[in-house]
Amino acid sequence: MAAVVDLSLPVEECAAALYKACTTSGFAVLINHGVPQAAIDGMFDASRRFFALPTEVKRKALATESPHNRGYSPPNEQKLDSAAAKADTKEGYYIGRELPTSERNPLQGPNAWPDEALVPGYRSAMSAYFSEVLALGDRMLERLALALGLPQGWFADKFDLSIATLRPLHYSATDEPGDMGAGAHTDFGCITLLTTDDQPGLQLLLGGEWVSVPPAPGSFVMNIGDMLERWSNSKFKSTMHRVLNTGAERYSTAFFIDANYDAVVECLPTCTGPDNPPKYAPVLAGHHLMNRLRGTHTQHALEGARTEGAASA
Numbered sequence: 341m342a343a344v345v346d347l348s349l350p351v352e353e354c355a356a357a358l359y360k361a362c363t364t365s366g367f368a369v370l371i372n373h374g375v376p377q378a379a380i381d382g383m384f385d386a387s388r389r390f391f392a393l394p395t396e397v398k399r400k401a402l403a404t405e406s407p408h409n410r411g412y413s414p415p416n417e418q419k420l421d422s423a424a425a426k427a428d429t430k431e432g433y434y435i436g437r438e439l440p441t442s443e444r445n446p447l448q449g450p451n452a453w454p455d456e457a458l459v460p461g462y463r464s465a466m467s468a469y470f471s472e473v474l475a476l477g478d479r480m481l482e483r484l485a486l487a488l489g490l491p492q493g494w495f496a497d498k499f500d501l502s503i504a505t506l507r508p509l510h511y512s513a514t515d516e517p518g519d520m521g522a523g524a525h526t527d528f529g530c531i532t533l534l535t536t537d538d539q540p541g542l543q544l545l546l547g548g549e550w551v552s553v554p555p556a557p558g559s560f561v562m563n564i565g566d567m568l569e570r571w572s573n574s575k576f577k578s579t580m581h582r583v584l585n586t587g588a589e590r591y592s593t594a595f596f597i598d599a600n601y602d603a604v605v606e607c608l609p610t611c612t613g614p615d616n617p618p619k620y621a622p623v624l625a626g627h628h629l630m631n632r633l634r635g636t637h638t639q640h641a642l643e644g645a646r647t648e649g650a651a652s653a
């Protein structure tokens with residue numbers, strides 16, 4: 341199951357605990373993570389107030405109409421499990437780094453904030469939380485580098501413009517119990533840092549069985565995504581998970597950390613050897629992510645965006 345990892349431990353001890361977690365379940369519960377509770381509370385308060393707005397108001401900032409994958413994604417817009425009969429019942433909001441539009445990276449550009457008068461303080465609460473969790477991500481990447489036998493700073497220049505996405509989520513009490521709030525999937529990027537309220541729903545597929553992850557408000561559930569699994573030549577596991585509707589309302593917030601758009605995701609030097617050749621071709625982090633986003637959204641403004649130009653390494 342998801343092991344508890346105490347981030348107040350010395351980095352080497354923490355790296356050893358992470359190695360164990362990442363090579364088995366691919367999930368860990370982070371405690372003493374350094375993100376102030378006030379930032380978490382402020383984020384959830386803003387998230388609740390936004391999702392409580394009438395549907396037609398929320399739909400004014402539709403992510404499907406954003407060229408940079410920002411804004412509101414309504415219920416049934418995404419189908420994380422392509423084999424499922426029904427789409428995901430969750431609703432969510434995409435927030436990224438606040439940067440000017442880039443010629444090169446279609447995922448970079450200004451955010452789509454809700455009207456300040458409708459959700460006062462949404463932007464400031466989400467921005468404060470974003471900075472805190474991005475910094476937690478940097479601390480995690482240092483420890484994960486050590487866990488992979490790399491120098492502590494190995495990932496720094498590959499994540500200094502990381503594609504970081506904050507995604508507040510809402511699972512409604514009116515959704516049919518047993519239906520999928522979020523269909524079975526693996527995460528696309530490198531690491532995901534999730535906070536939840538006190539409601540269950542998240543399950544992992546371990547040894548062919550769905551196992552519930554108990555809610556741990558105030559902690560972060562970290563999991564490995566496909567990009568880091570690929571980078572580590574499958575040493576680190578990107579584990580299938582889903583969110584089952586229980587008939588109770590649930591709020592959670594995922595923070596996806598993926599490498600710089602132009603980072604080359606190519607088998608790490610510590611994850612290969614004569615008996616363990618690289619299993620995956622090199623790929624640009626941005627291309628990997630764009631392909632996965634396109635594959636799960638029913639309709640997406642990123643559809644036409646460029647992803648030509650294969651990794652040269």
Ligand SMILES: O=C(O)CCC(=O)C(=O)O
Nearest residue numbers: 509522527542583592594
């Ligand atoms: O809401 C949750 O607990 C998990 C959501 C999730 O897996 C995701 O957004 O990728």
Ligand SMILES: [Fe+2]
Nearest residue numbers: 525526527581
């Ligand atoms: Fe996920």
